[in-house]
Amino acid sequence: MNVMIPSQLRSYTHASRVECSGATLGAVLDELDRRYPGLRFRIIDEQDRIRQHIHIFINKEMTLGLHQPVTDADEIRIIGALSGG
Amino acid sequence: MNKPKIPIKDGNVALLVGTRKGGFMLRSSHSREKWKLEGPFMLGAIVHNIILDPRDGRTLLMAASTGHLGPTIFRSSDQGGTWTEAARPPAFPKADSEEKGEAVSHTFSLWPGHVDEPGVFYAGTAPVGLFRSEDGGETWDGVAGFNENPMRRTWIGPAEFAPPGGGGLHSLQIDPRDPAHMYIGCSMGGVFESLDQGRSWQPLNKGCEADFLPDPEADFGHDPHTLRIHPLYPDVLYQQNHCGIYRMDREDGYWVRIGSNMPEDVGDIGFPIVLDPRDPQRVWVFPMDGTEIWPRTSPKGKPAVYVSTNGGKNWVSLHKGLPARHGYFTVKRHAMNADRQAPLGIYFGTSGGQVWGSVDEGNRWRKLVDYLPEIYSIVPVVFAA
Numbered sequence: 148m149n150v151m152i153p154s155q156l157r158s159y160t161h162a163s164r165v166e167c168s169g170a171t172l173g174a175v176l177d178e179l180d181r182r183y184p185g186l187r188f189r190i191i192d193e194q195d196r197i198r199q200h201i202h203i204f205i206n207k208e209m210t211l212g213l214h215q216p217v218t219d220a221d222e223i224r225i226i227g228a229l230s231g232g
Numbered sequence: 233m234n235k236p237k238i239p240i241k242d243g244n245v246a247l248l249v250g251t252r253k254g255g256f257m258l259r260s261s262h263s264r265e266k267w268k269l270e271g272p273f274m275l276g277a278i279v280h281n282i283i284l285d286p287r288d289g290r291t292l293l294m295a296a297s298t299g300h301l302g303p304t305i306f307r308s309s310d311q312g313g314t315w316t317e318a319a320r321p322p323a324f325p326k327a328d329s330e331e332k333g334e335a336v337s338h339t340f341s342l343w344p345g346h347v348d349e350p351g352v353f354y355a356g357t358a359p360v361g362l363f364r365s366e367d368g369g370e371t372w373d374g375v376a377g378f379n380e381n382p383m384r385r386t387w388i389g390p391a392e393f394a395p396p397g398g399g400g401l402h403s404l405q406i407d408p409r410d411p412a413h414m415y416i417g418c419s420m421g422g423v424f425e426s427l428d429q430g431r432s433w434q435p436l437n438k439g440c441e442a443d444f445l446p447d448p449e450a451d452f453g454h455d456p457h458t459l460r461i462h463p464l465y466p467d468v469l470y471q472q473n474h475c476g477i478y479r480m481d482r483e484d485g486y487w488v489r490i491g492s493n494m495p496e497d498v499g500d501i502g503f504p505i506v507l508d509p510r511d512p513q514r515v516w517v518f519p520m521d522g523t524e525i526w527p528r529t530s531p532k533g534k535p536a537v538y539v540s541t542n543g544g545k546n547w548v549s550l551h552k553g554l555p556a557r558h559g560y561f562t563v564k565r566h567a568m569n570a571d572r573q574a575p576l577g578i579y580f581g582t583s584g585g586q587v588w589g590s591v592d593e594g595n596r597w598r599k600l601v602d603y604l605p606e607i608y609s610i611v612p613v614v615f616a617a
Contacts, residue, residue: 155300185317189301193323194333200300227300 148217150175151224156190159183167223172205173213175223190225202226241614245571247579248282248292248613249587253605255279255294257312264577264591267600273312281566281609283342285368287350289616293369295339295355303338305355307369311615320371322355322363324379334359334391340400341566346411356401360388360418362430377431378416378424387435387452388421402565403459407466415469417459422452423471439487441475457503458565462512470515472505472565477517479544490544494519498531498538498549504568506578508593513543516550516570516578516594518563529560537578537594553597554588561586566609581607 150167152160160183167182169175173195180187190201195213197203203210204224205217217223247258247267254272261267273279277296285291290309297303305318327333337358345352345364355363355372362375378384388399403417412429415436422437435452442454455474462468467482477491477500491500501522508514516539521527530536536551561582568580579589585604590597 153300155298184319185304188321188323189304192302192335193326194335195326196333196335198300198302 148175148219149222150179151222153225153227155227156186156225159186159189168219170216171213172203172210172215172217172223175217176213200228202228240574241572243614243617245573245577246613246615247587247589247600248284248609248611249581249604249607250279250282250294250566250609250611251581251585251605251607252278255282255296255312256604258587258600264573264589267589269601270312273308273315274306278338279608280338280340281342281611283344283611284613284615285344285353286613287344287347289614291368293342293353295342297338303336303357305339305342305369305372318365318370318372322357322361322372322374324361324374334361336361338400339363341402341404343404343406346406347408349411354404356404356416356418358400359391359394360384360399360401360421362401362404362416364430375430377426377428378433381433387424388418389453394420403456405459405461405469407461408463409466413466415459415461417456417471419455419457419474420453422454423456423459423469424452436480436485437487438485439480439489440471440473440478441489443475458505460505460507462507463509465512468512470505470507472502472517474501476500477502477505477544488544490540491517493540493545494538494547495549498536499523501526502563503565504563504580506568506570508576509570509572510576511541514539514541515544516568517547518561518568518580520562527560528562533558533560535559535561537580537590537597539594550590550594551597552595553590564608566611567607569610569612571612571614577612579610579612581610583607 245260249256254275256271258267280295282294292308294306304321306315308315324334339355341356343354351368353365362378363372365372405415407413414426424433425436426433437454456471459471469480476489478487479490480487494500502519506516521531535554536549538547540547563580571577576593577591581587583606587600589600
């Protein structure tokens with residue numbers, strides 16, 4: 148599946164989109180972290196919560212949890228939401 | 233009291249500057265008259281603290297987060313030329329229930345371990361937490377004796393009562409005679425002491441006022457802003473507190489409000505406190521307006537450093553070179569420090585992005601750089617040759 152990478156994370160991926168796979172959003176992020184060490188912790192805290200100013204969309208729906216199933220046909224979009232000045 | 237000598241380090245002083253929008257470095261000429269700005273490092277990142285490992289004179293650690301991304305630690309071994317992210321930055325353990333679990337908001341302060349423990353570093357976080365690395369900052373683990381102490385939440389108060397920014401562990405001081413003897417300063421919480429390298433802690437707040445608590449004699453719940461022990465006389469402790477300036481001679485076990493000797497129209501509220509590494513009686517503070525709604529700016533718009541040369545019995549204003557009026561500075565707790573040269577150099581950074589320095593122990597001040605982002609920390613260092 149396609150994972151859209153926000154500018155804030157491109158120092159890890161050096162790309163605006165990457166191909167990845169996994170059965171759930173959490174599994175996809177785990178795989179991303181294996182390929183780009185440190186990326187996951189910048190957007191998911193140690194309690195497995197999506198950080199306050201990060202939004203993750205699966206296709207056009209915003210998700211709140213890592214357990215959400217995904218398929219290779221889905222597109223995951225990680226967004227750095229507005230966070231003040 | 234005799235004054236043992238602290239050797240002057242060969243090499244030029246550099247200031248490691250943490251700001252709300254990145255890290256910077258100011259390098260000085262040998263005379264400390266000329267200063268050159270380098271950076272930014274991680275432009276846009278919130279950099280709370282940058283430190284140099286004094287044991288090798290080469291390893292830099294930088295605590296960074298951004299408005300969007302979670303907190304991490306970067307390391308550099310080439311004086312800031314390149315930075316590598318820690319493999320496992322400070323993080324609380326995963327809780328059984330998502331609702332109860334704490335998450336590090338940011339690393340507020342970084343500290344090298346004892347000189348006899350190369351590679352050891354400590355990190356103080358918000359929410360109040362203490363973390364230790366034994367591999368030069370590559371991986372970090374919580375100090376369970378504090379973070380998982382059943383009294384911790386009682387000491388630091390409920391999360392919803394934390395001060396703006398989430399509260400933080402801002403000061404860690406290690407007895408140079410004994411790496412197991414440590415002090416920490418927590419805002420909120422107070423000062424705590426460990427005699428067993430962090431396995432257990434006891435509050436050390438007697439004598440310290442807390443006018444925001446119902447019990448003025450409370451053992452904990454205090455709000456130290458900066459805690460320092462003297463490097464040569466480690467039983468002499470100072471703190472700039474939310475409720476004044478204090479000194480403790482450890483054998484007394486009681487904080488004495490030496491700030492009550494400050495001029496009444498200036499007061500003794502502030503964030504930083506700086507010790508003379510060669511003289512335990514000499515200490516500098518940067519008072520701020522702590523009246524009514526706490527503007528936290530220079531009293532009456534007249535910024536001044538105050539020095540005491542007798543352990544806080546008297547205080548003298550040091551303001552030559554600083555604006556005589558309309559100077560509404562705020563200097564945060566990590567943003568004022570001294571080098572170890574002779575004469576001593578003292579430096580502070582403001583919320584308005586100015587770095588000021590004095591290379592004659594505070595007698596005359598000079599603006600070293602302007603227009604930086606809001607300054608969070610200033611750490612004077614000398615790199616190894």
